[in-house]
Amino acid sequence: MMLSQKEISDFINWLEEHAKKRCESCQNDSIWHIGDNLMMPNAYQVERELTPYGSLPMFYIVCSHCGHVRLYSALAVQILPNRLVQKLPLSLQELRFPKEIW
Numbered sequence: 001m002m003l004s005q006k007e008i009s010d011f012i013n014w015l016e017e018h019a020k021k022r023c024e025s026c027q028n029d030s031i032w033h034i035g036d037n038l039m040m041p042n043a044y045q046v047e048r049e050l051t052p053y054g055s056l057p058m059f060y061i062v063c064s065h066c067g068h069v070r071l072y073s074a075l076a077v078q079i080l081p082n083r084l085v086q087k088l089p090l091s092l093q094e095l096r097f098p099k100e101i102w
């Protein structure tokens with residue numbers, strides 16, 4: 001799914017407010033490339049076997065110095081293209097804020 005200029009702009013604004021610019025991999029104050037589409041890693045329920053649960057929409061950015069990739073949950077940052085919301089199973093709303101582990 002290609003992102004619109006408005007969605008990319010909203011994500012850049014979110015990054016400027018919430019993310020550090022320094023790359024945790026190479027320690028450079030890097031220039032980041034923003035993906036113009038969403039990554040959709042698959043989620044699975046773990047029972048006796050893996051059961052497909054859905055796809056998690058993620059924004060991604062890539063460090064221009066070392067190629068490190070950061071993923072940001074489109075549900076958690078609450079910048080999810082409206083045209084995608086209707087296609088997501090309701091159960092994915094539970095993943096907006098995954099369980100706290102500490």
Ligand SMILES: [Zn+2]
Nearest residue numbers: 023026063066
């Ligand atoms: Zn880097």
